[in-house]
Amino acid sequence: MAVKKRDFKVGLALGGGAARGMVHLGVLQELEKAKIPMNMIAGISIGAAVGALYALEPDAAKVRKKFLNFLRSKDFRGAKMGFMQSAKKDLKGMSGFMESISRTFRRTLFYGISLANLSFLPDEVLQRNVKTLIPDVDFSACKIPFVCAATDLKSGEVILFKEGSLRDAVVASSSIPGLFPPVITDDKIMVDGSWTIQNPVRQAREMGADFVIAVDIMLHHDAQPALNNSFDVLISGGVVTRKMLARMQLEEADIVICPDICDIHWADFSKALRCVRKGVAEASEMIPQIKTALKKAKAKKYVSVKKLKSLPGF
Numbered sequence: 045m046a047v048k049k050r051d052f053k054v055g056l057a058l059g060g061g062a063a064r065g066m067v068h069l070g071v072l073q074e075l076e077k078a079k080i081p082m083n084m085i086a087g088i089s090i091g092a093a094v095g096a097l098y099a100l101e102p103d104a105a106k107v108r109k110k111f112l113n114f115l116r117s118k119d120f121r122g123a124k125m126g127f128m129q130s131a132k133k134d135l136k137g138m139s140g141f142m143e144s145i146s147r148t149f150r151r152t153l154f155y156g157i158s159l160a161n162l163s164f165l166p167d168e169v170l171q172r173n174v175k176t177l178i179p180d181v182d183f184s185a186c187k188i189p190f191v192c193a194a195t196d197l198k199s200g201e202v203i204l205f206k207e208g209s210l211r212d213a214v215v216a217s218s219s220i221p222g223l224f225p226p227v228i229t230d231d232k233i234m235v236d237g238s239w240t241i242q243n244p245v246r247q248a249r250e251m252g253a254d255f256v257i258a259v260d261i262m263l264h265h266d267a268q269p270a271l272n273n274s275f276d277v278l279i280s281g282g283v284v285t286r287k288m289l290a291r292m293q294l295e296e297a298d299i300v301i302c303p304d305i306c307d308i309h310w311a312d313f314s315k316a317l318r319c320v321r322k323g324v325a326e327a328s329e330m331i332p333q334i335k336t337a338l339k340k341a342k343a344k345k346y347v348s349v350k351k352l353k354s355l356p357g358f
Contacts, residue, residue: 053083054256056086056095056259057257058090061091068094068095070323070326080334083253084190086191086244097110183208189251193217194234203234220236256299
């Protein structure tokens with residue numbers, strides 16, 4: 045007896061990372077090229093956007109083209125995402141005094157806007173951008189089963205989306221706290237799913253995956269920033285917490301593809317193509333390992349099924 049192809053399911057778990065999440069596009073390309081099955085997809089944040097597009101139309105080249113064209117569009121360029129990372133460029137070559145002034149100015153401007161509103165960017169920005177990327181369809185339109193998740197600030201629980209409006213689900217899963225406003229309903233205040241899930245490996249398992257390939261950018265360490273004030277300490281502490289959460293959740297994956305792109309700022313979408321290439325290179329190198337692990341996992345399931353069927357009552 046052999047485990048039938050339809051009985052062994054491979055799940056893909058796509059983590060967050062904003063601009064760095066463009067590695068997902070390169071990974072999808074290589075998995076598709078190697079004919080690695082993707083029977084279900086779970087995503088959070090940018091992984092939700094990429095995963096939703098691929099689930100709707102499982103063609104890595106088309107999804108990549110659509111995403112890169114979107115990043116060049118007038119709508120996206122007007123979203124002010126560049127403000128979040130432009131300070132890094134401006135600080136090059138500055139004296140310590142001028143660097144301090146520049147950093148202070150940008151933080152003051154960011155917090156001045158954010159403290160007067162629920163977010164730095166208005167709700168229309170994320171809504172408009174997701175509308176450009178994701179068609180107004182139901183989850184049932186997906187050719188590959190797909191789920192994504194958001195975080196409920198009221199209950200602290202994970203909100204899993206698997207039915208209803210695909211576009212609305214991606215908006216909720218991608219609403220980075222402070223940058224975009226939360227999605228508020230009668231009983232929930234929802235923000236980016238990565239605040240509770242660094243990588244949706246367990247969600248892929250719950251969909252029925254026997255084997256989970258996780259794509260993640262959190263395991264590699266960014267360079268330790270200079271700790272000049274309490275804000276720097278607060279941010280560094282948060283990063284450490286999220287990396288520890290990522291490690292725990294990724295332990296449940298069978299394969300973890302984790303390109304090292306820490307030299308790219310999370311908001312620097314101008315480096316999108318470079319992130320794609322990093323995803324291609326890392327996934328390509330791991331294809332032999334993935335195929336070997338898949339064979340072993342299928343064999344293990346075959347033995348388990350055979351033993352089960354030999355028991356009385358089966």
